[in-house]
Amino acid sequence: MVLAVPSKRRARATGxxxxPYWLISPAVLLMLGFIAYPMLSVLYYSLQHYNVAKPWRNGFAGLDNFREILTEDDLFWHTLAFSAQWVVVEVGLQLVFGxxxxxxxxxxxxxxxxxxxxxxxxxxxxGVLTTxxxxxLYNPATGISRYLADIGIGEYGTSVLSDTGTVFWAAVLAELWRGVxxxxxxxxxxLQSVPKDLYEAASVDGAGRVRRFLHITLPHLKNAIVLSTLLRAVWEFNNVDLLYTLTGGGPAGETTTLPLYVANTGIDGHDFGYASALTTVAFVILLFFSILYLRLSKFGGDDR
Amino acid sequence: MTTAVTTTTPDSGHGRTAPTARPPRGRRGPGGGGRRRPVTDDVPRWQLFVPLGLYLLFTLIPFYWMLLYAVRPAGSRSLLPWPATTEHFEKVWNERSFGVFFQNSVLVGVASMVMTLFVSLAGGYALARFSFRLKTPFLLALLCSQFIPGALMLVPLFEIFKNLQMINSLGSVIIAEAVFQLPLSLILLSGFVRNVPPSLEEAAWVDGCGRFRAFCAVVLPLLRPGLVAVGSFAFVHSWNHFLFALMFLSSQDKQTIPVGLNTLLGADSVDLGALAAGGVVAAVPVVIIFAFIQRWLVTGFSAGAVKG
Known part of the structure; x- marks a missing residue:
């Protein structure tokens, strides 16, 4: 159906x-309908009071929602800080190990x-399967820790997922397993596209393994590293599957990321106007830091 | 660059894998026999195998742990999967409807993969072969869409599908998965098309083929690795993704495997054996697909978006 449009005659006639417009039209239509339109409706509702639980208050809100987020909402700052911590730790460790x-x-x-x-x-x-x-593995009664305790390592009956001191690293480890x-x-x-001659020339010049890595491999990988860390950071920021199922944002809200907070507000709390404003803020933050990152790292520069 | 199509990883034996053999410096002239050998060869073997072994343990113990729970009888504390039982599998497959979930997941995965491939093949071809006025805005839109948190669009998407009368039908999940997979697939496939020399197509035009027939006869066969990579990417993505299915599908006979796992996880007293068996059911198809495509994945990425 898609490919039938540019039939031989049509392609020749209109040159x-x-x-190309026919060819991209299915993609454009789908993205307009299911990405752009929902995005616009989120923008629209962010300027509204729209709460199924408090219908008498519904109506135009102006920038009320945004003012409330930035000045009154401690939970917003708390979850944003946790999201930042999650992204930096996850992406950093995944990059090093990867x-x-x-x-x-x-x-x-x-x-x-x-x-x-x-x-x-x-x-x-x-994410759900990782959970x-x-x-x-983490189950205190039959998981790894039980068997370790049997041979004298660690204690019985500790669950790393219900202890606020360990839950963060327990989640980090699980996501690391999947993300590296x-x-x-x-x-x-x-790596496979690094010109081999460079290494040989460097070897001839007496450069050791470490110096070859720092001066040939790493510069060559730079663009791939910048792009993959950026994609992954956005992805880890938006990722809810793992934390939602593994910790549910707990214990005591300790592992609630911003997207989880938004989901709780919009879906469980029915406050869709406020959730939309939160979404908008999250999107702007992501976009801002992405552009900043690309600028600072001079992505696509003259390294190649 | 070289086409991804013909590139294979230099896996194939080329003899010179003698452990700890330090190549004598300076003996290999440029373009000599050493060209294809990875040059950082002079790493002592133990520096290679110790970290690799540790990492393999980290990767494989979790899989083994799940398998262990899935096959040992309830209450057993054996660390070996013997004597094995299928009671947990029978339980999740029949009582917990994983048989139905499995069918639904396959349907959603295949349908959204086909949809993604058709749409992004057309668009990727346009991006690779034409320059047109709206090309840059289109590319920018593709890039920007990567920053939109899909999870945060659940509510507006729910309203759209409600208006389309598609709530609680697999169609809604198929469309949503395909759409959110589109931008990446489009960019990747345009990279693959770009790697097919235009002159091949032009030769077919000269022979009297139309653009469409030339595409099918000349370009499509060469795109097979790319289609396999992008297609399996799309399949694995929708097989794994669970938020859309969780939100849009309400009746139990419509749900997918990740939602089924989530239900098992959320039960008051979690049946660990059934949970593990459900996990195995969820893992087997993607792990098999992965085993087939992982080599293409590496070459596929180097041909696709990452290098632009």
């Missing part, structure tokens, strides 16, 4: 001018193919 893993499996050794397949495999696992697996392969795959793809 190359109309054809880079190391990519460098390791880029070497030549017996069984490399199977090693790659195994270490990359959590990439295909969903399922780590709930089993993403970086490793992207970086490995880029």
């Amino acid at each position: 190359a001018r109309a054809l 880079l190391a893993l990519a460098l390791i499996v880029n070497q030549t050794f017996v069984g490399r193919g199977i090693a790659r397949a195994l270490v990359f495999s959590p990439w295909a696992v969903s 399922t697996i780590w709930i089993l 392969p993403f970086f490793a795959i992207l970086i490995l793809a880029d």
Whole structure:
């Protein structure tokens, strides 16, 4: 149906001018209908009081919602700070481990193919499935800690998910398990395009392994690293599957990210106007930091 | 650059894998026999295998743990999956309707994958082969859409599907998954199309093929690795994603596997055996797909968006 439009005659008749528009039209229509329109309606409702639970207050709100978010809402700042912490820790650790893993499996050794397949495999696992697996591991009665306690390591009956001191790192570890392969795959793809002659020339000049890495590999990988950290940061910021199912934002709201707070406000709290304003603020923050990041890192510069 | 199509990872044996062999410096001239060998070869083996082994443990123990719970009888505390039982699988598949969820998930995954592929193939071809006035705004829109939190659009999307009378039908989830997968697929596929030399197509035009027939006969076969990579990407994404299904589907016979897992997780006293068996059911298809595509994934990305 999509490809039938630019039939032979039409393509020739209208030349190359109309054809690309026909080709992108399905994508454009779908994105207008299911991304742009909902986005606009979020913008519209952010200027409204719109709460199913308090219908008498519904109506135009002006910038009331935004004023309330920025000046009165402690929960907003708290969840924003937690989101920032989550993104920085997750993306930082995923990048370091992903880079190391990519460098390791880029070497030549017996069984490399199977090693790659195994270490990359959590990439295909969903947030809910990650939760399922780590709930089993973290279970105090039958999980890993129980068996460790049996042989004298640690204590019985501690659940890392209900202790405010450990829940953050427990969630970080679970997400790390799933997130490292993403970086490793992207970086490995880029590693393979490093011109080999450069290494050879550097070797001839007597550069050691560390210096070759710092002066050849890393500059070459820069654009891939910038892009993958950015994509991943946005993705981790918006990711709700794992935290929603693993901790539910608890204990005591300790692991509630901004998107989780928005979902709670809009879906459970029925305050859609306020949730829309929160969404708008989150979008602006993401866009601002993304542009800042691309500028600061001089993405797409003259490194290649 | 080289086309992704013909690139294979330099996996294939080329003899020189002797452990700890330090290549004598300066003996390899440029363009000599050492060209294809990875140059950082001189890493001592233990520096390679110790971290790799540790990381393999970190990756595999969680999978093993789930498998263990899934096959050992309830109440057993054995660390070996023997004697094995299928009681948990029978329970989730029949009593907890994972059989139905499985069908729904396959349907949603395949339908949204096909939709994504058709739409983004057309758009990706346009981006790769034409320059047109709205190209830059279109690319910008694709990029910007990556910053929109899909989870935060649940409410407006719910209202749209309600107006379309599509709530509680799989169609709503199929469309939503496909749409949010579109921007990335489009950018990736346009990268793959760009790697097919236009001259191949032009030769077919000269032979009297129309643009569409030339595309089908010449370009499409060369795009197969790209289509496999992007398609499986889309399938895995919608197989795994659960918020849309959670929100748009209310009756139990319509739900998908991630929603089923979430239900098991949310039960008052979690049945760990059933939960693990459900996890295995959720994992098997994507892990199999992954095993087939992981090599293409690496070459696919280097051909696609990352390098623009």
